[in-house]
Amino acid sequence: MSHRILELYSGIGGMHCAWNGSGLNGQIILAVDINNVANDVYKCNFPNTLLSNRNIQSLTPEYIKELNVNTILMSPPCQPFSRNGKYLDETDTRTSSFLYLITLLQHLEKIEYILMENVKGFECSTVRNLYINKLKECNYNYQEFLLCPSSFGMPNSRLRYYCIARRKTSEWHFKRKEEVITSLPNDYRDCMALEDIIEKNVPEKYLVSDKLLKRANIMDICYKDSTRSCCFTKAYTHYVEGTGSVYTDASPQEVEDCLRLANTFDYKSNEFVEKIKQLKLRFFTPNEVLSLMMFPKNYKFPENITTKQCYRLLGNSVNVKVITELLKILFE
Structure with missing residues (x-):
């Protein structure tokens, strides 16, 4: 089966890289982000993917249905659930677009698979409860995770919340746990040393x-x-x-x-x-941080992006390896 994917809050394309690295059959049909600088980097690395510079709240159920997608990958703004964002949760205006998406779910019957990433702290939020309740209401199986790249052999800490969800209409052999899973069974017993990525x-x-x-x-x-x-x-x-x-x-x-x-x-x-x-x-360097976040070796920043912008974009991005492994579980 070839999956058709909607990539929301696409940023610099970490989710896209993870999909490519998963070996799964499918295509990013549309990527959406409102950050012009991030979009420039995305276009540089994925020139053949349709990219829309728009607010998430401009997406209607009818428009998404016309895309004929069955998968959503997304990393909504994390500031409302972080220390620097003062843990404002659902009262933070930056949650508006994600709250809007939660209300859309009941109208998106063709969406079978969802992967969502956020900062640690999201699992304790009101918005998390709203999201999980909506997944249940819309007949999804789901599993929550708190995972760090160091568990996958990477010499970097980036503890993040992840939730994968799959419609109950499709068979899923994954054994769900009520609690948040904090590690995956894997063969990464040894962590690589930094000398492997140092320029x-x-x-x-x-x-x-x-x-x-x-x-x-x-x-x-x-x-x-x-x-x-x-x-x-x-x-x-x-x-x-x-x-x-x-x-x-x-x-x-x-x-x-x-x-x-x-x-x-x-x-x-x-x-x-x-x-x-x-x-x-x-x-x-930005290239070293890209390596620590497991972006592919051919990934690049365009020349017009400043070093400061590189760090800001990377700070808001995702670890590609962790998401690759979760995609394999979601689509197993």
Whole structure:
């Protein structure tokens, strides 16, 4: 069977990459996103896919039926359910489009399969309850997950909520659990090291600025043999705490010795900064972050997209590998 897919909140096409990587038979019939910059990146990588720059709330049941799609892949705005979004839940205006989609479901009888991704915290929200209740009302089997790429052999943390749903009219051998599943049975016993994705001869523009080096004591520093890194957010390179890891070619012992000597000075002093500069701490490049998020090797950002825009888009994107594995379960 060849599936016809509607990709909503398509962003830079992480869901599209996951579909391509799944080996499943089907086609993205339409991608929809309102972000012009994200759409430029999407078009660069998927020039043959119909892409619509529009608000989700402009999609009518009649229009979706005309597309003759049977699958929806989507990653609605996560800010209403995150710390930075102040957990405003259904009162946040950014939930409006997803709440609209929930009301549409009862009119979309041809939609057999749905995969939805969101931030951790969504599972505790009112909007989640509305969504799950609607899935039940519309006769879907569903399963919720909280999964991290590190469980799939990737040296990166990006814990996210996922929900896959399938109409009860189609046979599904997946054994559903009431609780949120936090791991999948797999063969990923070992995590790859960062040296497998680190680029050579990275330009100096990626070095951490003197201003941010004053915060070196709270940075998450990674090494070539590290099998972990922190989740990258859209504020990466602008703030230090909680936005992602930094990298050094130095050894852990060299970093420890350097920090010990640097901390004999006030962290705001030039002496502290000059000492830390010896480590040549740098940010991960956009291409390295793409690799950590398991985008395919031929994926690229167009030349007109700035480095800052790359990080913002990546911070809002998805881990391709995790979604690929969930698609296999959804369509097994």
